[in-house]
Amino acid sequence: MTSKSDRSSFYTMGVDSGSLTGKAVIIDGNRQIVSHSVKQLGFVSQKAVMMAIDDALEKAGLALEDITYTVSTGYGRKRLEIAGKNLTEISCHAKGANYLYPEVKTVIDIGGQDSKVIAVDPSGNVKNFAMNDKCAAGTGQFLEVLARALDVELTEIGALSLQSDADIKISSMCTTFAESEVISLVAEGHTTVDILSGMHKAISGRMKGLVGRVGMQQPVMMTGGGAKNIGLVKALEKTLGVSIFIPDEPQIIGALGAALFANDFATGIRKKVEEEQDLDKSRVPAKDCASCSVQNFQLNKN
Amino acid sequence: MYQNLSSDEILNKLAQIAADPYERAKEWKMETGSKIIGCYIMHFPEELLHAAGVLPIVLQVKEEPITTGHAYYPAYFCGPTRSIVDQAAKGELDFLDGFVGGDYCIQAVGGAEVVGNLLPKVSNMFFRLPVGNQPWTHGDIVQGLEELKRDIERFADKKISDEDILKSIRIYNKNRCLIREIYELKSVHPSLLTSSDMLSIIKSSMVMPKEEHNEILESLLPKLQSKKETIKEEGVRVFLSGSFCGAPKNEILELVEQSGAVVVGDDLFHGYRYISDNIAEDREPLEAIAAHYIDKNTNVPCPTRCDPKTDWPQYLVDSMRKYKADQLVIVMAQFCEPHMFFYPDIKDAMQEAGIPHLLLEISHELDSIETIKTRLEAFVEMAV
Numbered sequence: 001m002t003s004k005s006d007r008s009s010f011y012t013m014g015v016d017s018g019s020l021t022g023k024a025v026i027i028d029g030n031r032q033i034v035s036h037s038v039k040q041l042g043f044v045s046q047k048a049v050m051m052a053i054d055d056a057l058e059k060a061g062l063a064l065e066d067i068t069y070t071v072s073t074g075y076g077r078k079r080l081e082i083a084g085k086n087l088t089e090i091s092c093h094a095k096g097a098n099y100l101y102p103e104v105k106t107v108i109d110i111g112g113q114d115s116k117v118i119a120v121d122p123s124g125n126v127k128n129f130a131m132n133d134k135c136a137a138g139t140g141q142f143l144e145v146l147a148r149a150l151d152v153e154l155t156e157i158g159a160l161s162l163q164s165d166a167d168i169k170i171s172s173m174c175t176t177f178a179e180s181e182v183i184s185l186v187a188e189g190h191t192t193v194d195i196l197s198g199m200h201k202a203i204s205g206r207m208k209g210l211v212g213r214v215g216m217q218q219p220v221m222m223t224g225g226g227a228k229n230i231g232l233v234k235a236l237e238k239t240l241g242v243s244i245f246i247p248d249e250p251q252i253i254g255a256l257g258a259a260l261f262a263n264d265f266a267t268g269i270r271k272k273v274e275e276e277q278d279l280d281k282s283r284v285p286a287k288d289c290a291s292c293s294v295q296n297f298q299l300n301k302n
Numbered sequence: 303m304y305q306n307l308s309s310d311e312i313l314n315k316l317a318q319i320a321a322d323p324y325e326r327a328k329e330w331k332m333e334t335g336s337k338i339i340g341c342y343i344m345h346f347p348e349e350l351l352h353a354a355g356v357l358p359i360v361l362q363v364k365e366e367p368i369t370t371g372h373a374y375y376p377a378y379f380c381g382p383t384r385s386i387v388d389q390a391a392k393g394e395l396d397f398l399d400g401f402v403g404g405d406y407c408i409q410a411v412g413g414a415e416v417v418g419n420l421l422p423k424v425s426n427m428f429f430r431l432p433v434g435n436q437p438w439t440h441g442d443i444v445q446g447l448e449e450l451k452r453d454i455e456r457f458a459d460k461k462i463s464d465e466d467i468l469k470s471i472r473i474y475n476k477n478r479c480l481i482r483e484i485y486e487l488k489s490v491h492p493s494l495l496t497s498s499d500m501l502s503i504i505k506s507s508m509v510m511p512k513e514e515h516n517e518i519l520e521s522l523l524p525k526l527q528s529k530k531e532t533i534k535e536e537g538v539r540v541f542l543s544g545s546f547c548g549a550p551k552n553e554i555l556e557l558v559e560q561s562g563a564v565v566v567g568d569d570l571f572h573g574y575r576y577i578s579d580n581i582a583e584d585r586e587p588l589e590a591i592a593a594h595y596i597d598k599n600t601n602v603p604c605p606t607r608c609d610p611k612t613d614w615p616q617y618l619v620d621s622m623r624k625y626k627a628d629q630l631v632i633v634m635a636q637f638c639e640p641h642m643f644f645y646p647d648i649k650d651a652m653q654e655a656g657i658p659h660l661l662l663e664i665s666h667e668l669d670s671i672e673t674i675k676t677r678l679e680a681f682v683e684m685a686v
């Protein structure tokens with residue numbers, strides 16, 4: 001790593017406040033990654049996010065004041081006060097993936113709460129996307145629940161599942177029903193490795209549908225925590241009939257994209273949010289009607 | 303009474319009426335001692351019912367979760383029908399004197415049947431509205447209108463003259479004209495009114511006496527006219543489509559605007575679809591109403607009308623160009639078969655025309671608002 005004085009004169013940060021983890025990436029003015037951090041604590045944990053920010057700053061030898069501009073993304077993106085702008089994880093994953101692999105055309109992001117398929121253009125813009133919008137099926141949370149039911153560590157399930165050559169079908173993709181299906185399979189005497197392999201196949205089948213909605217184009221990259229599960233990656237490759245590129249740190253791609261957007265804002269490639277109006281306040285005038293959902297929505301947000 | 307209020311105050315008033323959609327009708331009943339007929343969404347000759355001296359109201363979807371109604375209508379049917387069945391099952395529609403069902407979609411037919419059974423004290427009528435656009439369709443619709451007229455006359459114990467119908471047509475035409483004027487203003491100055499404001503305008507029109515609504519709109523229009531110059535225009539221009547029978551949820555509309563978009567036009571039932579066309583005032587009234595059902599479908603095609611001469615996907619492509627819209631947001635009630643049936647063609651038409659679109663399939667229980675928010679924001683970010 002270069003010393004602080006060698007680097008370009010300013011830094012920007014991307015923060016991904018995900019549903020299960022907090023991630024932060026700091027890049028320099030030359031758009032080179034200076035440091036990154038991933039912290040896991042619990043659901044949309046602000047503490048994990050702050051820990052990731054502190055950790056990334058410490059690794060870079062920087063203080064918060066050294067950061068010229070910050071962009072936040074992920075579920076908790078609106079709650080990060082230090083961010084000048086917040087953008088969805090869909091735009092950020094596309095941008096981050098394109099930075100690491102400029103030829104990439106399809107990004108599959110399997111995160112804690114949802115999964116997304118993003119079609120990316122050569123400049124890193126989103127061309128189209130699809131997102132699972134009904135439940136936790138095929139997400140990190142789904143795997144976590146089932147790993148618990150099988151009494152194995154989440155980090156082990158990928159490698160374990162690769163040992164199986166059985167063909168177990170898990171038909172339910174509802175987390176609750178799948179859990180009881182897994183318990184039945186255990187009761188029937190199926191091994192843990194075979195059940196894990198069946199689980200990965202089931203998720204891959206589901207993802208194939210999502211990929212189909214966008215239209216898959218190669219090369220394909222996988223991001224998010226799901227990409228760290230080798231069993232899931234292999235199952236997806238088999239189901240989709242393609243090889244999938246996995247970055248070294250798949251969980252930081254959203255934060256990396258956010259840091260790159262922050263660089264765009266800092267350098268004036270994109271308009272800074274201070275120059276725009278606060279959309280939440282300006283576009284929806286509060287009504288003095290106690291029973292109407294306009295008011296309720298605003299109360300809920302606070 | 304509305305002249306002294308500001309445009310925001312008038313809009314608040316309409317929002318209140320829309321938020322508690324049956325209250326104004328109940329008050330009217332107390333004031334006049336007359337009867338109220340609930341129309342089971344979506345195509346009803348309100349003018350004909352009005353001509354009998356009753357107040358027709360379009361039954362509204364309530365946002366509360368469906369509970370009692372579960373026992374009468376399955377969860378895999380659309381939210382609008384389930385919600386109205388639920389209201390009937392909970393006794394919330396007992397204030398009605400009459401109820402008119404319709405046959406424009408299989409779920410609506412079933413729902414109307416169930417509601418009819420749940421409201422034994424309420425006069426239960428049916429409007430047969432033949433579909434298609436064949437040489438005989440107009441005559442068939444006239445026949446359906448005559449059957450309904452006969453039932454309404456019996457219900458109201460009043461003969462309905464052509465003059466009565468024409469008088470009602472004039473009042474309803476005026477309402478449509480006034481709302482269309484507001485639409486015109488909004489298409490040029492999209493930020494003048496939020497889409498929730500537009501929803502309040504249409505929804506309140508559906509549930510209160512049209513004469514009173516006209517009066518309110520006549521006060522509102524000049525105020526909007528004078529306000530328009532002060533409005534700063536910004537945002538990605540979005541056209542909203544779909545949402546049959548039930549009003550799109552306010553939360554969804556607000557999310558569209560909070561994502562950085564402005565709504566420049568729509569074809570919602572609780573929107574432009576409701577007021578797109580007037581009924582001719584120079585024809586025999588039932589014939590004019592029948593022609594209106596065919597004509598308004600040419601203006602804003604409705605999949606439930608099965609009209610082979612209209613092309614909804616092409617209408618949407620044309621509307622996008624007409625309103626200079628950047629993106630199309632489709633709001634689909636979950637399990638709405640007529641809408642689902644058309645979506646693949648809409649998707650193809652949009653892809654061919656290079657128009658980005660986002661489909662939001664909305665369940666009545668609105669189970670994933672966060673995901674909808676992310677999808678809407680990401681969609682709008684695509685255009686920035």
Ligand code: SF4
Binds near residue numbers: 381408547639641
């Ligand atoms: S048109 Fe759609 S929303 Fe309306 S009743 Fe039929 S299925 Fe339900």
